[in-house]
Amino acid sequence: MNWHDSDDFTEVQVSSDTVYRGVLLAVQRDVVKLHTGQSAIREYIHHPGAAMILAQPDPDTVILERQFRYPLQRHFIELPAGKIEHGEEPLLTAQRELQEECGYQAARWRHLTTLHPCIGYADERIELYHAQDLSQVGHALDSDEFLEVLTVSLDEALRWVQTGLITEAKAITGLLWADKIRQGLW
Numbered sequence: 001m002n003w004h005d006s007d008d009f010t011e012v013q014v015s016s017d018t019v020y021r022g023v024l025l026a027v028q029r030d031v032v033k034l035h036t037g038q039s040a041i042r043e044y045i046h047h048p049g050a051a052m053i054l055a056q057p058d059p060d061t062v063i064l065e066r067q068f069r070y071p072l073q074r075h076f077i078e079l080p081a082g083k084i085e086h087g088e089e090p091l092l093t094a095q096r097e098l099q100e101e102c103g104y105q106a107a108r109w110r111h112l113t114t115l116h117p118c119i120g121y122a123d124e125r126i127e128l129y130h131a132q133d134l135s136q137v138g139h140a141l142d143s144d145e146f147l148e149v150l151t152v153s154l155d156e157a158l159r160w161v162q163t164g165l166i167t168e169a170k171a172i173t174g175l176l177w178a179d180k181i182r183q184g185l186w
Contacts, residue, residue, distance in 0.1 A: 009035050011042070024048070024083065047124035051093035052081035054112065054174045055104060055131040059182045062157050062175065063102055063134075066148040077150070077166045079174045081126065090127035098131055102149045103139035106131035112177055117169055126170055128177065154178055 011032040020027040026046040034040055055063040062079075069076050082097035084090055091109060098104050108131070115126040141147070152160075157175050160166040166175070180186040 045122040049084040050126045051090045064150040076168045078168045078171045094129040100140045104134045107133035
């Protein structure tokens with residue numbers, strides 16, 4: 001795609017302050033210079049990134065998790081995922097999380113895509129991996145982590161998306177990828 005020079009809306013950072021730094025997230029407040037010469041404030045969350053796993057024992061089955069998510073005070077059905085540790089390669093994160101949370105290792109791994117789920121207010125990126133040829137090795141959940149591992153048919157998981165049982169956006173994206181892969185389209 002060709003962009004015209006007049007279509008450059010790039011914003012340039014003038015200053016940056018960390019408003020809050022927590023265990024997982026930091027909140028930034030930046031002053032930026034707009035292409036018009038004016039200044040503006042940009043507030044956003046800095047996130048270390050995550051890896052998400054589309055784990056499939058076979059092309060018609062998917063591994064899901066049911067977890068309680070505190071900010072929304074309810075349980076969600078999701079694909080396995082976890083935070084990328086400082087200096088850790090995303091594939092290693094995916095491999096670690098699949099074993100820790102679900103108790104599986106995979107013989108075959110493929111990077112599918114990079115997702116940016118919250119571009120309006122966060123710099124988070126999620127690396128989506130496809131894991132196949134699974135073997136069960138036992139899980140090792142963190143002491144404050146509680147979840148239920150679900151092995152369901154891809155068709156059932158897609159019905160859960162359609163009926164609203166699965167509403168978590170990255171899980172929906174991963175399941176749609178699984179359907180395209182199964183159809184031989186991607």
